[in-house]
Amino acid sequence: MKRIIVTGGLGQIGSELVPFLRDKYGRENVIVADIRAPENVEDVEPFITLDVRDEEKIIKVIKEYNVDTIYHLAAILSARGEQNPQLAFNVNIVGMHNILEAGRKTNIERIMVPSSIAAFGPETPKDNTPNDTVLKPRTMYGVSKVTGELLALYYWEKYGLDVRGVRYPGIISWKAPPGGGTTDYAVEIFYYALKGEKYTCFLREDATLPMMYMPDAIKAITMLAEAPSDNLVHRADFNIAAMSFSPKELVEEIRKYVDFEVEYKPDYRQKIADSWPRSIDDSAARKEWGWNPDYDMASMVKDMVKNLKKKLGL
């Protein structure tokens, strides 16, 4: 029987992954863990307060709840990480090591952990970026993601701990707000557009980046979790792709539904975006576990507009 804990479970991805897993495995079998308290604890129970920097507590929780699977989502994202690299190091690298050690010591069956396109850097080929390529990121977040990928491979080969993960592009969703990444503009902009307010974009209008709609993000990580191990050549470093667009292209697509004004004022996040790929080659994921996305930019925008209108009561 599956007993799952989702660290960082209150975040943008956790907020949608948890309901998906609960539908599949039963509410009581999916435990949400986060360092912060939920707005309304009854809505997310079973919930536990957990700091992933505390290995002893992770082990205690795994034993107490008979956990066999961990979705490790707790992290400090790219933009926030550049504001506080020391915190990003501790949560992302020490936290990841704690999860792996706790998993090893308690014989956890599977650990799912997202990496990111932030694992790439300025020397990486920018178009159709290969799965196996130069990884020299210049953000602490990127450094932590490459470290996580390598630790996952190390624990698999040395201890047989089954750790898997995908390199997410920017994730777009309407349920929970994003947590401080470089692609957050692609979510924020919808709120401004639908309320008819002017949006000031923190990236240049031509800053093309790989993106993905949340249903595909959930599909990817849960598909990989169930893939037969023998088919996997890669472990926690799968490129996955769905769409790539620039702020200007997104604005044009949203304007098919509502008119709104946009101004471009690139800030420190533009430098982060400049070091990332424009598009991703995901052939390894397609070949090893059958990955394919359902949403492109047009179908994502249509769905975002529909759901956000409802959410905002418009």
Ligand SMILES: NC(=O)c1ccc[n+]([C@@H]2O[C@H](COP(=O)([O-])OP(=O)(O)OC[C@H]3O[C@@H](n4cnc5c(N)ncnc54)[C@H](O)[C@@H]3O)[C@@H](O)[C@H]2O)c1
């Ligand atoms: N959202 C994206 O666009 C994106 C893109 C690429 C990769 N990812 C990866 O996906 C994972 C989840 O991202 P997200 O977008 O849901 O992030 P988020 O910032 O929305 O959520 C992260 C959660 O972790 C929690 N957290 C922070 N420090 C913690 C600690 N010390 N102990 C326990 N919990 C802690 C936060 O309270 C938050 O709820 C991360 O590994 C992230 O790097 C996300």
